[in-house]
Amino acid sequence: MPEDSITLTFPDGAKKEFKKNITGLEVAESISKGLARNALSVTVNGEIKDLDVPITQDATISINTWDSDEGQYTFWHSSAHLLAEAVQELYPDAKFGIGPPIETGFYYDIDFGDEPFGQEQIPEVEKKMIELARNKSEFKQKEVSKEEALEFYKARNNEYKVDLIKDLEDGTITFYEQGSFTDLCRGPHIPDTSLIKAVKLTNLAGAYWRGDVNSKQLTRIYGVSFPKQKLLDEYLEQLEEAKKRDHKKLGKELGIYMMDRMVGSGLPLWLPNGAVLRRTLEAFLRDEQVRRGYKEVITPHIGNIELYKTSGHYPYYQDSQYNPMQVDDEEYMLKPMNCPHHHRIYSNDLRSYRDLPLRLAEFGTVYRYEQSGELNGLSRVRGFTQDDAHIYCTHNQLKDEIKKTIELTQFVFKTFGMPVDIRLSFRDENEDKYGGESEYWERAQQEIREVADEMSLDYKVALGEASFYGPKIDFIIRDAIGRKWQLGTVQVDYVMPERFDLTYIGSDNDKHRPVIIHRAPFGSMERFVSILIEHFAGDFPLWLSPVQIKILPISEDFNDYGQSCADRFKEIGIRVEVDSRSEMIGAKIRDAENAKIPYMLIVGAKEKENGTVSARRHKMGDIGTFSFDDFFNKVKEENTSRSLPPNHK
RNA sequence: GCCAGUGUAGCUCAGGGGUAGAGCAGCUGUUUUGUAAACAGCCGGUCGUCGGUUCAAAUCCGGCCACUGGCUCCA
Numbered sequence: 001m002p003e004d005s006i007t008l009t010f011p012d013g014a015k016k017e018f019k020k021n022i023t024g025l026e027v028a029e030s031i032s033k034g035l036a037r038n039a040l041s042v043t044v045n046g047e048i049k050d051l052d053v054p055i056t057q058d059a060t061i062s063i064n065t066w067d068s069d070e071g072q073y074t075f076w077h078s079s080a081h082l083l084a085e086a087v088q089e090l091y092p093d094a095k096f097g098i099g100p101p102i103e104t105g106f107y108y109d110i111d112f113g114d115e116p117f118g119q120e121q122i123p124e125v126e127k128k129m130i131e132l133a134r135n136k137s138e139f140k141q142k143e144v145s146k147e148e149a150l151e152f153y154k155a156r157n158n159e160y161k162v163d164l165i166k167d168l169e170d171g172t173i174t175f176y177e178q179g180s181f182t183d184l185c186r187g188p189h190i191p192d193t194s195l196i197k198a199v200k201l202t203n204l205a206g207a208y209w210r211g212d213v214n215s216k217q218l219t220r221i222y223g224v225s226f227p228k229q230k231l232l233d234e235y236l237e238q239l240e241e242a243k244k245r246d247h248k249k250l251g252k253e254l255g256i257y258m259m260d261r262m263v264g265s266g267l268p269l270w271l272p273n274g275a276v277l278r279r280t281l282e283a284f285l286r287d288e289q290v291r292r293g294y295k296e297v298i299t300p301h302i303g304n305i306e307l308y309k310t311s312g313h314y315p316y317y318q319d320s321q322y323n324p325m326q327v328d329d330e331e332y333m334l335k336p337m338n339c340p341h342h343h344r345i346y347s348n349d350l351r352s353y354r355d356l357p358l359r360l361a362e363f364g365t366v367y368r369y370e371q372s373g374e375l376n377g378l379s380r381v382r383g384f385t386q387d388d389a390h391i392y393c394t395h396n397q398l399k400d401e402i403k404k405t406i407e408l409t410q411f412v413f414k415t416f417g418m419p420v421d422i423r424l425s426f427r428d429e430n431e432d433k434y435g436g437e438s439e440y441w442e443r444a445q446q447e448i449r450e451v452a453d454e455m456s457l458d459y460k461v462a463l464g465e466a467s468f469y470g471p472k473i474d475f476i477i478r479d480a481i482g483r484k485w486q487l488g489t490v491q492v493d494y495v496m497p498e499r500f501d502l503t504y505i506g507s508d509n510d511k512h513r514p515v516i517i518h519r520a521p522f523g524s525m526e527r528f529v530s531i532l533i534e535h536f537a538g539d540f541p542l543w544l545s546p547v548q549i550k551i552l553p554i555s556e557d558f559n560d561y562g563q564s565c566a567d568r569f570k571e572i573g574i575r576v577e578v579d580s581r582s583e584m585i586g587a588k589i590r591d592a593e594n595a596k597i598p599y600m601l602i603v604g605a606k607e608k609e610n611g612t613v614s615a616r617r618h619k620m621g622d623i624g625t626f627s628f629d630d631f632f633n634k635v636k637e638e639n640t641s642r643s644l645p646p647n648h649k
Numbered sequence: 650g651c652c653a654g655u656g657u658a659g660c661u662c663a664g665g666g667g668u669a670g671a672g673c674a675g676c677u678g679u680u681u682u683g684u685a686a687a688c689a690g691c692c693g694g695u696c697g698u699c700g701g702u703u704c705a706a707a708u709c710c711g712g713c714c715a716c717u718g719g720c721u722c723c724a
Contacts, residue, residue: 107719117653118653119653121652135680138668178694201719202717202718203653203719204652204653204654204718205651205652205653205718205719205720206651206652206653206719206720207719207720207721208651208652208720208721211721212719212721213720217651217720218652218720219653220652220653220719220720222718222719248716248717252660253660259715259716261697261714261715265714265715265716312724313710313724316724317723319722320722320723320724324718336724337724339724363698366724368723368724370723371650371651371722372650372715373650373651373652373719373720373721373723374650374721374722374723375716376717376718382721409703413723442695467724468724469724481677491724497693498667519722552684554681554682555681555682556681556682557681581670581686582680582681583680583682583686584680584681584682584683584686584687585683585684586682586684586686586687587681587685587686587687588680588684588685589684589685589686590686591683591685591686592685594685600684602683602684604683605681606684613712614683614684616684621684622684622687629702630695631720
């Protein structure tokens with residue numbers, strides 16, 4: 001092989017020889033014109049780079065286009081610079097903070113000084129961005145010394161960039177320039193601005209400099225951009241779809257819950273339909289738990305402050321607990337978590353190894369102070385109910401119990417048609433954030449990993465995501481429109497058994513410490529219901545629907561037949577209503593459709609005569625005429641099997 | 650808590666310095682109906698709240714409250 005040639009390995013495994021110092025763009029050109037036209041950046045040995053960077057040695061390579069995450073990342077990063085350029089043109093005194101790409105789009109944090117910047121200014125910035133994009137300005141990289149970099153920004157009075165540069169090493173600092181805008185930036189960037197064809201600035205927000213509440217708050221402008229107008233249109237449609245599913249809107253329309261200013265913000269009131277939904281979910285989980293050997297307990301809503309001092313939650317989470325109240329000579333608190341109560345139940349008896357594992361479960365309501373700006377419908381509230389349980393077991397039982405809780409959680413989400421990603425949340429090196437002995441942590445993390453491997457789970461490890469008393473397994477579900485939500489957790493805890501001095505008598509007749517597993521598949525009923533509403537867009541599976549069947553008599557003459565059908569369903573616990581209003585059938589159908597009721601049964605002269613029902617399925621229309629018994633059995637089976645709706649994505 | 654925005658009838662929304670408007674819902678009557686809206690009449694609002702400017706405020710200004718999107722936080 002000639003000395004001035006290198007071998008590049010492509011994502012499909014193909015190897016090809018090129019001359020040394022070839023650029024990513026030239027590689028793309030060698031493959032096809034189209035690829036070269038669509039190329040945004042190149043990944044060389046796992047590192048994303050500009051297309052014009054020479055490749056000096058053998059490497060794995062992939063050309064990043066819009067179709068890859070890396071390509072979109074580059075595209076949005078460059079779009080953030082374009083946003084900054086536009087802002088700079090319109091507001092010469094604006095000072096720039098940071099402007100990174102995010103999962104969908106990008107943002108830039110900007111200090112506008114005394115200049116007011118609000119929603120009205122957005123359209124002119126968007127317009128300017130498109131105008132500048134058409135200039136086809138190239139993104140040019142320039143290496144600068146630390147001194148030069150500092151000088152550049154000091155001259156512009158930009159304390160933010162100066163702050164950033166101070167943390168950088170001399171010799172590694174690069175600027176990128178496009179049009180009239182120069183930015184401190186590691187890159188990489190797309191070749192030029194003309195690739196950006198469509199831009200939408202989506203949001204304005206305040207953001208503290210470096211995320212620090214004590215620093216100055218900058219104006220964060222969020223946006224997305226696309227290489228084609230059509231992609232922007234599709235994105236906007238998706239936003240519309242998400243809006244249609246918004247649980248706050250559907251929650252109101254379907255009578256799930258309400259908020260009331262006299263009751264207080266963040267304190268939802270469950271309406272009858274919502275109560276049915278929630279109780280049905282609880283019954284589902286309760287049955288599954290009883291089947292798996294859990295015992296249900298009930299504990300009060302307040303507790304002596306000593307309980308939370310003992311657990312360590314009180315000092316650690318003081319900011320999010322309500323002030324203690326005076327009761328006789330002692331202080332009591334609204335309970336911020338259920339665990340300490342359960343630990344005291346454990347301690348109520350002398351426990352033998354024969355009693356373990358002891359699995360105590362409770363749908364326990366807890367109260368936490370959330371900052372007012374943080375409250376959001378049912379998904380972030382100040383009083384909520386956890387589907388909590390604590391499993392007290394021996395070290396030998398631990399892995400098996402972890403495994404069972406994972407299986408339960410997976411079973412639960414499968415029932416709702418939600419794919420699950422698993423994350424092992426371990427601690428990072430910052431040890432003071434966490435309680436308990438280091439060896440326990442190592443051991444617990446080790447055991448969690450072993451279980452995950454033994455179950456062949458596809459998992460990711462996230463350092464620094466652990467809770468303060470132990471590592472966690474987090475379940476991240478994907479809903480019907482692809483959004484991710486962190487729901488259930490399983491946590492291993494070696495700390496609380498020490499703090500509460502929990503013991504059991506082993507087979508050796510000595511006292512031992514049990515291990516605790518905390519787990520909550522739904523997490524909070526409020527939040528889970530909010531996600532469920534959006535996942536199903538309000539079109540719940542039959543078993544969860546607050547009203548499962550609506551019977552629609554053609555005229556008042558058939559109300560009695562309709563009622564007799566309803567009575568049969570009620571006997572087996574099916575939630576059924578008869579629409580006996582003197583409305584036309586079309587209106588009754590329309591109302592039932594809008595209420596998202598799974599089945600509508602139309603009954604008139606023919607049906608009464610033959611003992612049949614004419615059925616409609618929500619969103620599907622007429623599904624034909626059934627003998628009453630056939631339909632009855634069909635519904636019974638669909639209800640007990642917890643089937644997903646037929647047209648569910 | 651902070652930044653930006655919103656607040657008009659039960660719901661969706663129009664209006665805008667000179668005594669408040671529509672559709673739907675509700676109520677009453679008529680209609681007795683065959684697969685997504687029958688017809689008519691009626692009821693319904695201190696224009697979130699408190700204060701200021703003004704001869705006059707729902708409208709302009711300010712405080713507060715609630716809600717929305719973010720930031721910080723999340724056992």
